[in-house]
Amino acid sequence: MQTLGQHARQASRALACASTEVKNKALLAMATEIRAAAETLKLENARDLDAGKAKGLEAALLDRLTLTDDRLESMAVGLEQIAALPDPVGEVSDMTYRPSGIQLGRMRVPLGVVGIIYESRPNVTADAAALCLKSGNATILRGGSEAIHSNQAIAACIRRGLEQAGLPDTAVQVVQTTDRAAVGQLITMPEYVDVIVPRGGKGLIERISQEARVPVIKHLDGICHVYIDRDADLAMAEDIAVNAKCHRYGVCNAMETLLVHSDVAEQILPRLAVRYADEQVELRGCSRTRAILADINAATDDDWDTEYLAPILSIKVVDGLDAAMEHIHRHSSGHTESIVTENYQRARRFLAEVDSSSVMVNASTRFADGFEYGLGAEIGISTDKIHARGPVGLEGLTSQKWIVLGSGQIRK
Amino acid sequence: MQTLGQHARQASRALACASTEVKNKALLAMATEIRAAAETLKLENARDLDAGKAKGLEAALLDRLTLTDDRLESMAVGLEQIAALPDPVGEVSDMTYRPSGIQLGRMRVPLGVVGIIYESRPNVTADAAALCLKSGNATILRGGSEAIHSNQAIAACIRRGLEQAGLPDTAVQVVQTTDRAAVGQLITMPEYVDVIVPRGGKGLIERISQEARVPVIKHLDGICHVYIDRDADLAMAEDIAVNAKCHRYGVCNAMETLLVHSDVAEQILPRLAVRYADEQVELRGCSRTRAILADINAATDDDWDTEYLAPILSIKVVDGLDAAMEHIHRHSSGHTESIVTENYQRARRFLAEVDSSSVMVNASTRFADGFEYGLGAEIGISTDKIHARGPVGLEGLTSQKWIVLGSGQIRK
Incomplete structure (x- = not known):
C-alpha cells in the first residue's frame, strides 16, 4: 500500500498539470476501451458471479454485481459525459487589487490523491476514476472482494485509456489484494492520500470514519x-x-x-x-x-x-x-x-x-442529487459541514489556493 | 466537558439564527466591558504573571502573557473591527433555475461549535470568540494554564457583552480547568464540536492533529x-x-x-x-x-x-x-x-x-496574511487542502448548504 501511495502521489503531480484536452482524451479512450472489451468484461464478471453464487450472496447483491451490455454501455456513456463537463482545475475567481497593490485571487486546484472504498457495484470503478481524473486527482480504488475480477478488468481498460493520452498509468490504481488490512492502511496514510470517499453500507462507512487519519467525505444516513x-x-x-x-x-x-x-x-x-x-x-x-x-x-x-x-x-x-x-x-x-x-x-x-x-x-x-443539481455526476453525498456539503461533484474534489500577482510589492 | 459541549451545541442554534444587529451589539458591548474592566483585567493578569515568574517562565513567554493598557485597547478595537465586518451568515449565491423548475442555490451557514485551543496570549480569548460569534458559531475556548486568570477575566467581559445583547452566555465558554485531559476530551467530541482550531507551537498542534476525532484547521510549519x-x-x-x-x-x-x-x-x-x-x-x-x-x-x-x-x-x-x-x-x-x-x-x-x-x-x-488579504482578521492559517486553505477568516468558519425553492416540483 505504501508503494501504491507513493506512485499515486507522483502521478498526482502530473495530473495536476495535465491539460483539459489530455484528460478528456483519456476519458474518451477509456469509453472506447470499455466498449471494445465488453466480452472480456462480461467473462471476468461471470467469474465474480459464479464465486458469489457459490458463496451464497443474496440476490440483490448479485444483481448489483452483474455487468450487462446495458450497464457497460452506461459506463461508457458516463465517461463521455464526464469528458463533456467543464474542467474545474485552474479556474480563477475573485481577483481583486488590495490597497498594497498586490492582485489577489483564488485558483481551483486538485486535492491530490483520492482514495475510494466501495462495495459490490463494479461501475463505481469507472465513475469514480473518471471524476477524479477530470478534477486532476490521482485515485486509489479499493472495491469489494466479490467484484475483484470485474474491477481488475475495468481497471485494465482505464489503464489503456490513460496510456493513449500519455498519462501515467499510476494515475488510477486498483488495489489488487482483497485483504481487509489494505483498507486500514489506505485510510491512515495522510502523506499519500488527501481524502477518502467511502461508498457503501453504513457499517463500512462507520468503520472508516472511526479509523481514518485522512479526511473522509461521507454520509451515514439519509433520514x-x-x-x-x-x-x-x-x-x-x-x-x-x-x-x-x-x-x-x-x-x-x-x-x-x-x-x-x-x-x-x-x-x-x-x-x-x-x-x-x-x-x-x-x-x-x-x-x-x-x-x-x-x-x-x-x-x-x-x-x-x-x-x-x-x-x-x-x-x-x-x-x-x-x-x-x-x-x-x-x-x-x-x-x-x-x-x-x-x-x-x-x-x-x-x-x-x-x-x-x-x-x-x-x-x-x-x-437532492448531483444530476438534478447540475453537477453532472456525483462522487458521493456529504452530510458533514467541513469542505463539501450535500451532493459532491467535481468541485468537491478540488480546493482553492490563493494566488498573488505583484509587481515587486514588499510589506511596509 | 460533556456538559460544556451540550451547552455549546444548544447555544449554537440560537447563534445561527441571531441577527447581524444582535451579534454586533454583543461585540460592541464586549469592547465597552473590556475598556471598563481594564483595572480588574490587569490585576488578574498580574496574578498570572506572578505565578509565571515563580514558575520561571522565560521572558518571551511572560511578554506574550502581559496585558498592558495598549494591548487591552487593541483588544477592544479588534472587537469593534469584527463588528464592522460584513456578516457572512445567510449569504445566498449561485441561485439558478434547473430544467426541473426548481430554483437552486447555496446559503452560507455557521459550522456550529468551534473549539479553540491556544497557548499563552490572552488576547486570543477575545479575538477568537469575536470571530466565531460574528460567523454565528458557539465557541469553547481552552487557553494555556499560565493565562488562566487573565482568560477568565476576559471571559467575564465577554459574558456580560452577550447578556446585554440577549444572547445565551453559553455562546462563548472558557474551560475553567487547566487539566490537560480536558483538551483530549474537547477534540474527541464530534457530537458537540464541529471543528478545532489550535493556535500555538508545533508540539501542541501535532498532538492535537494526531488525537483529534474532529476536523482540525491548522498549519504545522511555515517553510x-x-x-x-x-x-x-x-x-x-x-x-x-x-x-x-x-x-x-x-x-x-x-x-x-x-x-x-x-x-x-x-x-x-x-x-x-x-x-x-x-x-x-x-x-x-x-x-x-x-x-x-x-x-x-x-x-x-x-x-x-x-x-x-x-x-x-x-x-x-x-x-x-x-x-x-x-x-x-x-x-x-x-x-x-x-x-x-x-x-x-x-x-x-x-x-x-x-x-x-x-x-x-x-x-x-x-x-500571506488575513489582514493583507482583506479578510479583516484571521482565526488561523491552514496548510491543509480540505475546507479552508491559507489565511482563515469568517468565511472559513462557515459552510454552504444547498437551498431549493420550488413550486410543487416532484421527481419524474
Missing part, C-alpha cells in the same frame, strides 16, 4: 423529513409527500418521516393514507396520527431515528413550525428536509434555521 | 520559499528577498529558503549578502552558493526542512524552474512560495504547479 405546514397547498403537499416517499425506496434522499401540522392533519392524512395504500407503503404513526388513521401501527421511539430504505413511513402530527424544526433537529441525519407551505415567513425561517445539507421549500426531497 | 528566476528584475528580487526574510523573523510567512537561478547567482548573491549582513542574518548555503559566497556556513540536509523563525536563511542555487519547483515540492510546508520573474510562461507555470496555500509572483511572502 429526510417533509413538513406539511398549516398554510400548505394541500394538493401540492400530497404529491410531494407521495413522491418523496415512493419515487424510489432504497435511496438516501427518500423521505422517512412525515411531519404534519395539527390544523391540517384531519384533512390531509386520510387522503394520504389512500395514496400510500395504493403504493403499499406501511404507515407508523404517533398517537395523534392514529387518532385520525385508526388502523395503522404505532411508531416507536426507534422509528424516528430509522432510515427504512423501504416502503415504510413514520408520521407525526406537530403543533407548528417550531415543533417540526425541533423534531428535525433531534432526529434528522442532516441530509435533506423540505417544508410545504405558502407562508413567506415560515418558508424563510425553515430555509435559514434547518441545519441540513439540502433545505427545500415546496419540492420533493428526491431532488 | 516558505522565494525563487529568483533567470529573468528576474534583480533590484526587485533583492528587495523581495530581503523583505520576505527580514520584515519579521518569528512569523510563519517569513522566507526560510532562497532559491536562485544559476545564471544570475553570481550577480545577485554578493549584493544580497551585503544586505543580509546589514540585517545580521546568518546565511547557510549549498556548495554552489558557497562557491560565490565563500565565507558562509554550509547548509546541511536538515536546513532545507527547518523553519528557523530567526535571522537565519538557507540558500540554494538551482538550474531552472523545474529544479526550483522540485525543491519546493520536497521541502515546502505548503504555506507560501513566491517566484521573482519577468517571464510570462514561467510565472504562469509556477502559479499553476506549486501546491501551496498561497502562490505568488513578484511579491513578498509576508503578504
Whole structure:
C-alpha cells in the first residue's frame, strides 16, 4: 500500500498539470476501451458471479454485481459525459487589487490523491476514476472482494485509456489484494492520500470514519423529513409527500418521516393514507396520527431515528413550525428536509434555521442529487459541514489556493 | 466537558439564527466591558504573571502573557473591527433555475461549535470568540494554564457583552480547568464540536492533529520559499528577498529558503549578502552558493526542512524552474512560495504547479496574511487542502448548504 501511495502521489503531480484536452482524451479512450472489451468484461464478471453464487450472496447483491451490455454501455456513456463537463482545475475567481497593490485571487486546484472504498457495484470503478481524473486527482480504488475480477478488468481498460493520452498509468490504481488490512492502511496514510470517499453500507462507512487519519467525505444516513405546514397547498403537499416517499425506496434522499401540522392533519392524512395504500407503503404513526388513521401501527421511539430504505413511513402530527424544526433537529441525519407551505415567513425561517445539507421549500426531497443539481455526476453525498456539503461533484474534489500577482510589492 | 459541549451545541442554534444587529451589539458591548474592566483585567493578569515568574517562565513567554493598557485597547478595537465586518451568515449565491423548475442555490451557514485551543496570549480569548460569534458559531475556548486568570477575566467581559445583547452566555465558554485531559476530551467530541482550531507551537498542534476525532484547521510549519528566476528584475528580487526574510523573523510567512537561478547567482548573491549582513542574518548555503559566497556556513540536509523563525536563511542555487519547483515540492510546508520573474510562461507555470496555500509572483511572502488579504482578521492559517486553505477568516468558519425553492416540483 505504501508503494501504491507513493506512485499515486507522483502521478498526482502530473495530473495536476495535465491539460483539459489530455484528460478528456483519456476519458474518451477509456469509453472506447470499455466498449471494445465488453466480452472480456462480461467473462471476468461471470467469474465474480459464479464465486458469489457459490458463496451464497443474496440476490440483490448479485444483481448489483452483474455487468450487462446495458450497464457497460452506461459506463461508457458516463465517461463521455464526464469528458463533456467543464474542467474545474485552474479556474480563477475573485481577483481583486488590495490597497498594497498586490492582485489577489483564488485558483481551483486538485486535492491530490483520492482514495475510494466501495462495495459490490463494479461501475463505481469507472465513475469514480473518471471524476477524479477530470478534477486532476490521482485515485486509489479499493472495491469489494466479490467484484475483484470485474474491477481488475475495468481497471485494465482505464489503464489503456490513460496510456493513449500519455498519462501515467499510476494515475488510477486498483488495489489488487482483497485483504481487509489494505483498507486500514489506505485510510491512515495522510502523506499519500488527501481524502477518502467511502461508498457503501453504513457499517463500512462507520468503520472508516472511526479509523481514518485522512479526511473522509461521507454520509451515514439519509433520514429526510417533509413538513406539511398549516398554510400548505394541500394538493401540492400530497404529491410531494407521495413522491418523496415512493419515487424510489432504497435511496438516501427518500423521505422517512412525515411531519404534519395539527390544523391540517384531519384533512390531509386520510387522503394520504389512500395514496400510500395504493403504493403499499406501511404507515407508523404517533398517537395523534392514529387518532385520525385508526388502523395503522404505532411508531416507536426507534422509528424516528430509522432510515427504512423501504416502503415504510413514520408520521407525526406537530403543533407548528417550531415543533417540526425541533423534531428535525433531534432526529434528522442532516441530509435533506423540505417544508410545504405558502407562508413567506415560515418558508424563510425553515430555509435559514434547518441545519441540513439540502433545505427545500415546496419540492420533493428526491431532488437532492448531483444530476438534478447540475453537477453532472456525483462522487458521493456529504452530510458533514467541513469542505463539501450535500451532493459532491467535481468541485468537491478540488480546493482553492490563493494566488498573488505583484509587481515587486514588499510589506511596509 | 460533556456538559460544556451540550451547552455549546444548544447555544449554537440560537447563534445561527441571531441577527447581524444582535451579534454586533454583543461585540460592541464586549469592547465597552473590556475598556471598563481594564483595572480588574490587569490585576488578574498580574496574578498570572506572578505565578509565571515563580514558575520561571522565560521572558518571551511572560511578554506574550502581559496585558498592558495598549494591548487591552487593541483588544477592544479588534472587537469593534469584527463588528464592522460584513456578516457572512445567510449569504445566498449561485441561485439558478434547473430544467426541473426548481430554483437552486447555496446559503452560507455557521459550522456550529468551534473549539479553540491556544497557548499563552490572552488576547486570543477575545479575538477568537469575536470571530466565531460574528460567523454565528458557539465557541469553547481552552487557553494555556499560565493565562488562566487573565482568560477568565476576559471571559467575564465577554459574558456580560452577550447578556446585554440577549444572547445565551453559553455562546462563548472558557474551560475553567487547566487539566490537560480536558483538551483530549474537547477534540474527541464530534457530537458537540464541529471543528478545532489550535493556535500555538508545533508540539501542541501535532498532538492535537494526531488525537483529534474532529476536523482540525491548522498549519504545522511555515517553510516558505522565494525563487529568483533567470529573468528576474534583480533590484526587485533583492528587495523581495530581503523583505520576505527580514520584515519579521518569528512569523510563519517569513522566507526560510532562497532559491536562485544559476545564471544570475553570481550577480545577485554578493549584493544580497551585503544586505543580509546589514540585517545580521546568518546565511547557510549549498556548495554552489558557497562557491560565490565563500565565507558562509554550509547548509546541511536538515536546513532545507527547518523553519528557523530567526535571522537565519538557507540558500540554494538551482538550474531552472523545474529544479526550483522540485525543491519546493520536497521541502515546502505548503504555506507560501513566491517566484521573482519577468517571464510570462514561467510565472504562469509556477502559479499553476506549486501546491501551496498561497502562490505568488513578484511579491513578498509576508503578504500571506488575513489582514493583507482583506479578510479583516484571521482565526488561523491552514496548510491543509480540505475546507479552508491559507489565511482563515469568517468565511472559513462557515459552510454552504444547498437551498431549493420550488413550486410543487416532484421527481419524474
